[in-house]
Amino acid sequence: MANDAEAKVVFERPHALLPVVTNYCPGCTHGIVERLVAECLDELDVEGDAIGVAPVGCSVMAYDFFGCDMIEAAHGRAPAVATAVKRVHPDAVVFAYQGDGDLASIGMAETIHTATRGENITVIFINNAIYGMTGGQMAPTSLPNQVTQTSPYGRDVATAGYPVRVAELLSSLDGVAYLERVCVDSPKNVRKAKKAIKKAFETQVAGRGYSLVEVVSTCPTNWGLTPQEAFAWMRENMLPYYPLGVYKDVVADGYADAAEAARARAAACPLVNPDASEEGGAR
Amino acid sequence: MSAELRIVLAGFGGQGVLFAGKVAAYAGLIDDREVSWLPSYGPEMRGGTANCSVTLSDEPIGSPLVTTPDVLVALNQPSYDKFVDEVRPGGVIVADTSMIADMRVRDDVETFGVPATKMAEEAGLKGLANIVLLGKLFAVTGFCSRETLDAAIEKCVPPRKAALIEKNKQAVDLGMGA
Amino acid sequence: MAEKVLMKGNEALAESALRAGCRFFFGYPITPQTELAAYMSKQMPKVGGTYLQAESEVAAINMVYGASAAGARVMTSSSSPGVSLKGEGISYMAGADLPGVIINIQRGGPGLGSIQPSQSDYWQATRATGHGDFQIVVYAPSTVQEMADVAFNAFDVADRYRTPVMILGDGLLGQMMEPVVLPDPVDPADLPAKPWATTGHKHARPHNVANSLYLTAEDLERLNFERYERYEQIKATEQRFEEYLCDDADIVVVAFGASARVARSAVNAAREKGIRAGLFRPVTLWPFPVDGLRATLGTARAYLDVEMNMGQMVDDVRLVVEGRAPVEFLGRAGGMIPTPEEVLARIEEINERIGE
Known part of the structure; x- marks a missing residue:
């Protein structure tokens, strides 16, 4: 008979992740990030209250991987779908899981407006600077001079313009409560990424406003590199362009939530801050 | 009058053209008749001309858009010019002569010129030229009973402007006597 | 008998939807359907519902998709150019078998066209509201009373067959006022449950998924065949x-x-x-x-x-x-x-x- 120490479970599949085989390529970081999301749903004990929205892209099948209720959205529309789900079920934990083409190109309008409305949802954003599922085309986050199938001579900024830095862009919006950029290239960074994802969900549960975690990722298959080479390329080229860190945290800034921070930012505007002693308020 | 009365009311935006039309339509509703009310809509409503079509009938109404009106109520020059020739021969025109300087009078319709804007202002009923003209239309066509017209006014004036109900009724009186 | 009131077609559609238990409205401004959205923005807060002005027609219809997946009675309204943009979401709703009510108060086209009444979206409504093999139920009321009646009924039909339903009006019907007797209101709490909805499973059932993606051709064909069997049922029972x-x-x-x-x-x-x-x-x-x-x-x-x-x-x-x-x-x-x-x-x- 085995002793107690031997029987102790030290590692298992998160409950919120279903026991199915994913469609991800070897070395892809989607698997790591989806696992982190599932671990957070488990630890916060919200799987039963969670409703996830999957994108179009490599993680399109995420609705088969997560154990919570799931909705498959049209390309780029996950934030709009998530917005409505949260309005119907304000007590549910609603998240969108999106890639760079989905979130920052075809769905940019939905992304920005969902953020600025301060929808109390969580977005997990995978930025690997390429369209993976369709075979490696230039993404809104592809770096200048990056070679892709549709920028075969390297992304020419004179004709294709510049990449979008999503965390920086969204940090200017008042509806946002928490924004962090992380990566998952090492155990240490995986732990940091999980902390950020958990904090994002906690932000939602506390009703503080919109939260997004951008995960700088890799695409070994379409980059034409081994997983280790891909991480090295990411560290060398992507991290200088997309620096890791917290881009907005209204709690750390001393506010209860995004709404309070927004009022303080517009303190000089009487329409935003009607005198509390006056009857009636804003008109 | 025939069983169907087709009215066009036209003027500048802000002259209360749509409101006067709504009062006429409500009068029909109260009398349990078939009624329709159709506004012009879009950019022309903003600062330009506004008009509406009102039909009162004893039969289901076809198109709510009145193209050959039995009655034209015109509150300004451009509206008069635009619609004067569309009135059916034998029809009626009620026009605000304080706003229409150049009134080409047709000999095959009955035309009633009423200086409604001036009369309303002198009577302390500024802004109610529309109802003065509606009062005249009522006197000429008798499209409903006076009780019905008063009830329609009460229905159309929003509760927060209830003080205006009496003034509207006075404006009807003024128009009837004009 | 309930009181007869004078209402614009656009307002009657909105009020009737509220009475049918619709508590979620997502839209984007466009003439000549504006009164409908304005009416919803005024009334929804009074009944604990949600009016949300979306950033685009595309976002609005995808919000409809989301609210419907989440189990709610939901509506959007627009006019011709806006409905073209909604085509994407309507196709996805059909593919995921999600109910919802879409209003098209048509105006002249093609392109930006005009703001005056038109019926030039008949083909779009009955043939190709979006890509793929699907149909949606389309009502064409001709009086304000009928607008109120079909708007009320549309939600039941949408839920019964799990399909989007369109009400095809036009600028004339939307803008005109006529006497109307409104239907008696339904309490959303009394509506039939939707066991397929994504509401959070509470660990009480397997996870629900709202989805239109099927990568195996045999599976997608079978779903199309099943959906068309449902369409045959609709054809047999819903012609009016x-x-x-x-x-x-x-x-x-x-x-x-x-x-x-x-x-x-x-x-x-x-x-x-x-x-x-x-x-x-x-x-x-x-x-x-x-x-x-x-x-x-x-x-x-x-x-x-x-x-x-x-x-x-x-x-x-x-x-x-x-x-x-x-x-x-x-x-x-x-x-x-x-x-x-x-x-x-x-x-x-x-x-x-x-x-x-």
Whole structure:
């Protein structure tokens, strides 16, 4: 008979992740990030209250991987779908899981407006600077001079313009409560990424406003590199362009939530801050 | 009058053209008749001309858009010019002569010129030229009973402007006597 | 009997939707449906519902998709150019078998077109609201009362068959006021449960998924076959139409929505002249009232299809008539409304011809 120490479970599949085989390529970081999301749903004990929205892209099948209720959205529309789900079920934990083409190109309008409305949802954003599922085309986050199938001579900024830095862009919006950029290239960074994802969900549960975690990722298959080479390329080229860190945290800034921070930012505007002693308020 | 009365009311935006039309339509509703009310809509409503079509009938109404009106109520020059020739021969025109300087009078319709804007202002009923003209239309066509017209006014004036109900009724009186 | 009130078509659609238990509205401003959104923005907060002005028509319809997946009765409204943008989401709703009500208060087209009334989105509504093999139920009311009635009913039909339902109006019907008796309100709490909805499983059932993606061709084909079996059921039970003086009609005028009002006046005028004319008015454009129209073949010697477009529903009329009688077309476009006089003139012309 085995002793107690031997029987102790030290590692298992998160409950919120279903026991199915994913469609991800070897070395892809989607698997790591989806696992982190599932671990957070488990630890916060919200799987039963969670409703996830999957994108179009490599993680399109995420609705088969997560154990919570799931909705498959049209390309780029996950934030709009998530917005409505949260309005119907304000007590549910609603998240969108999106890639760079989905979130920052075809769905940019939905992304920005969902953020600025301060929808109390969580977005997990995978930025690997390429369209993976369709075979490696230039993404809104592809770096200048990056070679892709549709920028075969390297992304020419004179004709294709510049990449979008999503965390920086969204940090200017008042509806946002928490924004962090992380990566998952090492155990240490995986732990940091999980902390950020958990904090994002906690932000939602506390009703503080919109939260997004951008995960700088890799695409070994379409980059034409081994997983280790891909991480090295990411560290060398992507991290200088997309620096890791917290881009907005209204709690750390001393506010209860995004709404309070927004009022303080517009303190000089009487329409935003009607005198509390006056009857009636804003008109 | 025939069983169907087709009215066009036209003027500048802000002259209360749509409101006067709504009062006429409500009068029909109260009398349990078939009624329709159709506004012009879009950019022309903003600062330009506004008009509406009102039909009162004893039969289901076809198109709510009145193209050959039995009655034209015109509150300004451009509206008069635009619609004067569309009135059916034998029809009626009620026009605000304080706003229409150049009134080409047709000999095959009955035309009633009423200086409604001036009369309303002198009577302390500024802004109610529309109802003065509606009062005249009522006197000429008798499209409903006076009780019905008063009830329609009460229905159309929003509760927060209830003080205006009496003034509207006075404006009807003024128009009837004009 | 409930009180008769004077209401705009757009407002009657909105009020009736609220009474049907719709508590979620997502839209984007466009003329001539604006009053509908304005009405919702005023009333939704009073009943604990959500009015949300979306950043685009695309976002609005995808919010409808989300709210529907989450189990709510939900509506969006727009006008022609905006409905084109909604095509994506409507296709996804059909593919994921999600109910919802979409209003199109049509205006002249193509392109930005005009803001005046039109019926030029008939093909779009009945043939291709979006990509892929699917149909949606389409109602074409012709009075404000009927707008209230179909809006109330649309939510039941959408839920029963798990399909998007469109109400196809136009600027004339949306803007006009007529007396209307509104339906008695339903409490959303009393509506039938939706066990398929994504509401959070509470560890009490397997996870629900709202989805239109099937990478295995055999699976997707089977789902399409199943969906079309449901469409057959809809065709068998949901055809709606109105017949007016068709019993002995030599000439049957076919028209829907606003143009049917004009056609009705023309039919009355023709009868006064001793011409046996009648009006056949489809209330459902899909399913097209095939059975009802076919029944008119007993007496009809000619058909006149009247539309505010260049000739769209006339295709469906010809498919039913199958060459057994001539089908003529009279259309106005670009926001023009046909007059009873021009319709009457055409009826008289046809009458002379068939009399020969």
